[in-house]
Ligand SMILES: [Zn+2]
């Protein structure tokens with residue numbers, strides 16, 4: 155098999171030929187059709203997250219077909235599956251037993267501690283794989299598996315908000331904007347000052363208003379989701395939400411949040427983060443996406459161009475999502 159491998163955080167991925175792994179008990183070997191490039195991959199490559207296992211194959215938005223099943227695994231060869239960020243949990247802790255497996259202390263994650271989808275093949279615990287539509291373009295489905303899933307969990311955490319702010323209009327926002335507009339919400343999309351391309355993109359996907367993140371929206375928001383990894387957006391979003399409103403921080407990593415006056419939190423405003431996903435989030439979202447229907451906009455890269463895809467994600471040159479196609 156071929157894989158793009160991170161040997162040391164802060165260095166480029168290296169293209170390697172490796173022996174194709176055999177699926178262990180309960181695992182499946184998957185022929186990767188497509189793997190999305192997520193901002194979290196940048197945080198892994200840059201060494202901004204703790205406990206990265208190296209060498210590691212990044213990538214946790216994987217769509218592929220089962221090639222072989224290990225002992226006890228029930229997924230038959232040929233079945234199309236989606237492999238997300240959540241790769242393993244203990245199943246026994248208080249979090250796991252109370253429907254919050256996303257918070258399991260012993261959880262392990264695809265493309266972070268478990269080799270992921272920047273490869274022609276990968277293995278996964280079948281209990282953490284999702285069923286995917288048999289037909290359709292795998293590259294268009296791949297971004298649903300993290301940008302879509304985490305975006306969906308963030309949207310649920312935003313509650314019943316009718317006026318919803320979205321800060322940062324990347325892969326997750328472009329999916330969740332479609333869902334929120336379909337639900338009848340009014341979307342206020344905030345982008346970097348001068349980023350006209352992202353604003354036009356947001357309007358095309360259903361945003362009612364677009365502006366720069368320093369701007370005040372024309373009406374107070376009921377909730378806001380921050381997808382950009384920029385801590386200074388937290389006080390900006392708090393200033394934009396009404397009393398009782400919620401600010402959801404959707405990313406796994408964010409620069410420090412500057413201090414802010416208590417007055418902008420006062421009035422029962424809430425700031426919260428969203429961490430990882432549960433398998434239930436995945437089942438709910440993957441059932442919802444075809445009803446909208448969510449149409450992803452992707453830029454395809456061959457596997458060996460993973461470093462270039464990451465570079466373009468970093469500089470914000472992409473609209474929608476980048477996807478590697480082995
Ligand atoms: Zn657990």
Ligand SMILES: [Zn+2]
Pocket residue numbers: 192193194195214239300301
């Ligand atoms: Zn992700």
